[in-house]
Amino acid sequence: MAPLKPQPLAAWAIFGIAAGFFTIPLIATVIFSLSMKRNGWSFEAYRIVLSDSSFIAAFGYSLAQAIAAVLISTLLIVPAAYWVRLYLPAMKQWVEFITLLPLVIPSIILVFGYLRLYNSASWLPLTSNARSTDALLSFGYVTLAMPYLYRTIDAGLRAMDVRTLTEAAQSLGAGPLNILIRVILPCLRGSILNGAFLTLAIVMGEFTLASLLDRPALGPYLQLIGANRAYEPAALAVIAFSLTWFCMGFFQYFSNWRRGV
Amino acid sequence: MTTGSSFLELVSVQKSFGQTLVVKDFSLTVEKGEFISFLGPSGCGKTTLLRMIAGFETTSAGAIRMAGVDVTGKPPRERQIGMVFQAYALFPAMNVFDNIAFGLKIAKWNRRQIADRVAEMLSLTQLEGLSHRFPFELSGGQQQRVALARALALRPQILLLDEPLSALDAKIRVSLREEIRQLQRKLGLTTIFVTHDQEEALSMSDRIVVLDKGRAEQIATPHQLYNAPASPFIAEFVGKLNRLTMVRGAPHTGELDFDGLKVTANSSLHGGHEGARLIFGLRPEAIAFGEGPAGANRLSAIVEDVDFLGSILRLKLRVGNEILFMDQFNNRRNLIPERQAQVEVYFMPEDLMLLDESAGTA
Amino acid sequence: MMKSHWHKWVRDWSGVAPFLVFSALFLIFPTMYLIVGAFRDSHDHFTLANFLGLLAPEITGSFFVSLEISAVSAILGMGFGFALTWAIAFGGLPAQLRATIVTFCGVASNFAGIPLAFAFLASVGRIGFVTSGLRHGFGIDIYAMGFNLLSVGGLIMTYLYFQIPLMVLIFLPVLDGIKREWGEAAQILGANSWQYWRHILFPMLWPSVIGSAILLFANAFGAIATAYALTGSSVNLITLLLYAQIRGDVLHNENLGFAMAFGMIAITGISNFCYLQLRSRSETWLR
Incomplete structure (x- = not known):
């Protein structure tokens, strides 16, 4: 027997088991979500969910949070990644270390720190009213998305030879800000969109931060429905899975697009 | 072995x-x-x-x-x-x-x-x-x-x-x-x-x-x-090669016509149809300056270009409408020919290698 | 001279400064606050008493449950994920299937949290489709047989839904890095399949395998939403206990919460450090 000779039989067996484990819950959830009415299949659970005004509100709120998080992270991370590549290479490993921290620090720890550090009696009372708590939640999501967004943007910068591009633009008389906005940013479209969809996938169903900051996001809504209903959660799970699939589809589409440019 | x-x-x-x-x-x-x-x-x-x-x-x-x-x-x-x-x-x-x-x-x-x-x-x-x-x-x-x-x-x-x-x-x-x-x-x-x-x-x-x-x-x-x-x-x-298209002259003589010039090939190539178009190969190093010994094919050429490759000097020569490459060992005592200079070169008949006999007739 | 130096300094830092300030405010300071708080009593004096407080059975118990679920789901995720990755990389499955599996893993590794809990409840919960299907169709009552989704075992099974795909995503590039010539060289030198695995692949892959498992462990350890939606508080995870503590100070000692947070950071921090060490080790070999 040759080393690493393909073993199709074993491979198909493993694939079959995996396919079962991963598709049975999905199929079961779809069927369950369609069986709310006793006399046959119906979209009743979906109808109830989609006509629930608090679902619409929660969905809209989380979507707005996701968009805010993408915008803020882009504004923070693109210049940082560009600057450390160009002007502060010594800082690069520190910036990379910082962007890895959110993977090390569980989100519940992060929000615990927010609640204690920014409570209404503190020097920066961000949790004292709803608007500023919304902002704090966005900042939290920026932090959660940071490892992924930094990595995609840095990969984009690596692929495009930042130094030469910058020097070319400088030789034509452009200043740093101009270069960043007119030269670098357009080249990073793919990377940013790529990271944006990953951020969207992370933020939409996020529970811990939204719940502990007590904001009306999709995560706490889902939890509430799950605790009180039977069929609607299955419909919501199907919707959430489709949404994740949609985000990851775009994520992969844009990763390929970036390589194509 | x-x-x-x-x-x-x-x-x-x-x-x-x-x-x-x-x-x-x-x-x-x-x-x-x-x-x-x-x-x-x-x-x-x-x-x-x-x-x-x-x-x-x-x-x-x-x-x-x-x-x-x-x-x-x-x-x-x-x-x-x-x-x-x-x-x-x-x-x-x-x-x-x-x-x-x-x-x-x-x-x-x-x-x-x-x-x-x-x-x-x-x-x-x-x-x-x-x-x-x-x-x-x-x-x-x-x-x-x-x-x-x-x-x-x-x-x-x-x-x-x-x-x-x-x-x-x-x-x-x-x-x-x-x-x-x-x-x-x-x-x-x-x-x-x-x-x-x-x-x-x-x-x-x-x-x-x-x-x-x-x-x-x-x-x-x-x-x-x-x-x-x-x-x-x-x-x-294998190696660099000049491709020369020649037309066979009268049989038995072994004479060939190379763009109007008379050229002799190895005796093994004697015979065949008169007017047949033949393709020969000639190694660049088989060409040398001068008149050569008796029986050598002599050509008058214009130096189109000189490529200095260190140990070797590669010359691009024009003979009539044809281009020939010629390799010469570099020797610091030799002069490098000028571009457009006229030079006399020769090669021996046995250095012509027949590549293709079926290239049609002239 | 001074002026241009000053200008350069401003230019060099201007792009990074917002990021650094943001990270300090929303990542470093909040974490530091908890870490410092873990060493203080209610009168802001230095103390180690909070860590003694961690020894309360309620807290050690939940630490152990968290460790158990994270470790078991990481080991199983590593095992099944390794098998699946091997099947994709070397099993001779059609290329199209490989692309589909990789995309699916991207989705499934992000399909965590509450919806995942819903999907498992709808499938193998007490009134789930699979549960009732088995009961009515085949007369098999899995709950009567001892299965319970709202248990440690059920939670581990649910976690595998994102652990296995994560393992595939981390490990596929490693297996893709195995060169065909290694196998051929080994074969020519007389090795059979087992010897090739034993002497060449295993020494090369173990840091990546263990490293990936550690990453899966840390991934599960910090998770909360799936467990919360699935079990409420019937499984006593450290994250759930901390969640309750943050909401209502159930431990009646603020600083004890900080100590728990410190303990969690220590565990995930050490895990990630080990992961990075092992990864850099295998990357050195394959440079």
Whole structure:
């Protein structure tokens, strides 16, 4: 027997088991979500969910949070990644270390720190009213998305030879800000969109931060429905899975697009 | 060669992948201790052939014999071969010692024997002192020496080298190829060397097999191959060549018309139809300045361009409407001709190689 | 001279400064606050008493449950994920299937949290489709047989839904890095399949395998939403206990919460450090 000779039989067996484990819950959830009415299949659970005004509100709120998080992270991370590549290479490993921290620090720890550090009696009372708590939640999501967004943007910068591009633009008389906005940013479209969809996938169903900051996001809504209903959660799970699939589809589409440019 | 008994025999070997035939009816007899190169452009089947000898590819037809034993259906590990790969293929998590010792450990040698043999291999490949290094700590040339030592440690019957030099820098490539050749001679090791680099093949081999589209075009010594190519493909693939279209003059005279100039060819080319269009090959180094001895073909030429290649001076000459390349050894006492200068050159009739007789009539 | 130096300094830092300030405010300071708080009593004096408080059975118990679920789901995720990755990389499955599996893993590794809990409840919960299907169709009552989704075992099974895909995503590039020539060289030197695995692949792959498992462990350890939606508080995870503590100070000692947070950071921090060490080790070999 040759080393690493393909073993199709074993491979198909493993694939079959995996396919079962991963598709049975999905199929079961779809069927369950369609069986709310006793006399046959119906979209009743979906109808109830989609006509629930608090679902619409929660969905809209989380979507707005996701968009805010993408915008803020882009504004923070693109210049940082560009600057450390160009002007502060010594800082690069520190910036990379910082962007890895959110993977090390569980989100519940992060929000615990927010609640204690920014409570209404503190020097920066961000949790004292709803608007500023919304902002704090966005900042939290920026932090959660940071490892992924930094990595995609840095990969984009690596692929495009930042130094030469910058020097070319400088030789034509452009200043740093101009270069960043007119030269670098357009080249990073793919990377940013790529990271944006990953951020969207992370933020939409996020529970811990939204719940502990007590904001009306999709995560706490889902939890509430799950605790009180039977069929609607299955419909919501199907919707959430489709949404994740949609985000990851775009994520992969844009990763390929970036390589194509 | 010493005994004359054939050591490796390939008998009418064929290989097809699906519908495509990549090796067609290939036969070769290799003597013990011989260094054979498989030379050809990419996709010519040389690597497939090597992998068939190694046992990684099955043969669709034909037989492979080693030292009189039919090994056609045997797995690689029963063939007693050593192999060196283009990308080194050192085991990354093992140091130099463990890489070289791997085959010995599998063969269950004892500790002491292994240490002795590895030490011997290290000194043979001049790697003393590097035995505790890991592959990532070595240069490309060093890695390839380790791969060589690893392949030789079990004293294989046959050494297979699959483009082992092509990933290396030009300087290292030349020095390592000399080293491989010396080592091979010293050990009397039957060796098959696959390459697409004609210079490597010419400099290292006892015999060269030129492959094209899965067929052996010619099997010959480097000298024969270069000076008496069996086909136009070989003439053009090996070395640089001028292609001259000439028209045959009256039969029996051996005279040819080269763009209005009278040229004489070798007597073996006498005969044939008058007015037939023939294509000849002429090596750039066969052309020289001056009038030459009696019987030489003399040409008047204009120097179009001069290319200085270090040891060689390559001149682009215009003769009438034709372009000829001429190589001359660099010699600091010689003057380099000016561009557009008129020069007299000659070549001997026997240096013309007939490439194509069927190019039609004038 | 001074002026241009000053200008350069401003230019060099201007692009990074917002990022650094943001990270300090919303990542470093909040974490530091908890770490410092873990060493203080209610009167802001230095103390180690909070860590003694961690020894309360309620807290050690939940630490152990969290460790158990994370470790078991990481080991199983590593095992099944390795098998699946091997099947994709070397099993000879059609290329199209490989692309589909990789995309699916991207989705499934992000399909965590509450919806995942819903999907498992709808499938193998007490009234789930699979549960009732088995009961009515085949007369098999998995709950009567001892299965319970709202248990440690059920939670581990649910976690595998994102652990296995994560393992595939981390490990596929590693297996893709295995060169065909290594196998061929080993074969020519007399090795059989087992010896090739034993002497060449295993020494090369183990840092990546263990490293990936550690990453899966840390991934599960910090998770909360799936467990919360699935079990409420019937499985006593450290994250769930901390969640309750943050909401209502159930431990009646603020600084004890900080100590728990410190303990969690220590565990995930050490895990990630080990992961990075092991990864850099295998990357060195394959440079």
